Amino acid sequence: MNDDRPGLLGLHHVTAIASDPQANADFYVGVLGLRLVKRSVNQDDPGTYHLFYADAVGHPGTDLTFFPWPLARRGRAGAGQTVAVALAVPPDSLGYWTRRLADHGVAHEGTARRLGEEVVTLEDPDGMPVELVAGPDTGARALWAPWADGPVPPEHAVRGLHAVTLLQAAVEPTRTFLVEVLGAREIGEGDGRLRFATGAGGSGTLLDLVARAGAGRGQVAAGAIHHVAWRAADADAHRGWWERLRGRGVPVSSIIDRFWFTSIYFHEPGGALFEIATDGPGFTVDERAETLGSQLILPPWLEGRRAEIERVLPALRLPTAARRAPG
Numbered sequence: 001m002n003d004d005r006p007g008l009l010g011l012h013h014v015t016a017i018a019s020d021p022q023a024n025a026d027f028y029v030g031v032l033g034l035r036l037v038k039r040s041v042n043q044d045d046p047g048t049y050h051l052f053y054a055d056a057v058g059h060p061g062t063d064l065t066f067f068p069w070p071l072a073r074r075g076r077a078g079a080g081q082t083v084a085v086a087l088a089v090p091p092d093s094l095g096y097w098t099r100r101l102a103d104h105g106v107a108h109e110g111t112a113r114r115l116g117e118e119v120v121t122l123e124d125p126d127g128m129p130v131e132l133v134a135g136p137d138t139g140a141r142a143l144w145a146p147w148a149d150g151p152v153p154p155e156h157a158v159r160g161l162h163a164v165t166l167l168q169a170a171v172e173p174t175r176t177f178l179v180e181v182l183g184a185r186e187i188g189e190g191d192g193r194l195r196f197a198t199g200a201g202g203s204g205t206l207l208d209l210v211a212r213a214g215a216g217r218g219q220v221a222a223g224a225i226h227h228v229a230w231r232a233a234d235a236d237a238h239r240g241w242w243e244r245l246r247g248r249g250v251p252v253s254s255i256i257d258r259f260w261f262t263s264i265y266f267h268e269p270g271g272a273l274f275e276i277a278t279d280g281p282g283f284t285v286d287e288r289a290e291t292l293g294s295q296l297i298l299p300p301w302l303e304g305r306r307a308e309i310e311r312v313l314p315a316l317r318l319p320t321a322a323r324r325a326p327g
Helices: 021-031 094-103 174-181 235-247 300-312
Strands: 011-018 035-042 045-054 063-068 081-088 112-114 117-123 129-134 160-168 185-190 193-197 206-211 225-232 262-267 273-278
Touching: 011 021, 011 081, 011 160, 011 273, 021 035, 021 045, 021 063, 045 300, 081 225, 094 117, 094 129, 129 160, 174 185, 174 193, 174 206, 225 235, 235 262, 235 273
Parallel strands: 011 063, 081 129, 160 206, 225 273
Antiparallel strands: 011 225, 035 045, 045 063, 081 160, 112 117, 117 129, 185 193, 193 206, 262 273
């Protein structure tokens, strides 16, 4: 960046499209062991859930969220899309995870080495690529709280977002935008991808850019990533980013209050949707940490529509597998 505004701190959350909300919860809570930290609705379409999975308290950088539309058709990966999300696991945990995936009947590829990291690739119930990555720094995260009651022992639990993969037909102008507008740094190249880092770098700050000449446009539907959100420390930094984007001629949304954080939205030149979100106030602003995700929570401006919203939302239960047997 060519000014003194605070840079992006790393990944804040990744939001994707699902179909069946129960299958989605069964997989991300019951299999991957993430905690459902907020059971809410899509604020732009309140008849649809917005489900937030994260660490024990929903620290920024640990969130993977979904809009489940039961009638959604299957999406298609292509240029101008974020096509995979990588989750960080401790360096010695991939053996545990391959056994766990096999025990739950989840098809997955064998461990591969990529950019100095070990990667296991699988698909969620809607076909979205999910990667479990073990690398030198994937087990140590400053913002991570273990979920003591989860189905995965804390020593093997997912630590949060590691990286996202963006597919384009050509490297430029996305590379220029990442570096010159968003202040990312190009830190590596290999295995058909360019790697960029934000903030202090390391796990939770990374974007991999893959160029595939002639790649057709993707379609965002079930099994596809809707957008990637980046972290801004506070309201002042967030407004600074809004001003910076506008000053660079980037079409950007107004600053939107999402209650648990504040957001702005824009597209990078290749077409992928990005968000910048504040770190706070966080998910415990309206729920106790012990009961996160146990009930439907609405932002204050939707409370007057609660009866109407609850009437159209499908039933959703916390997977039994989420409660690990003592010992």
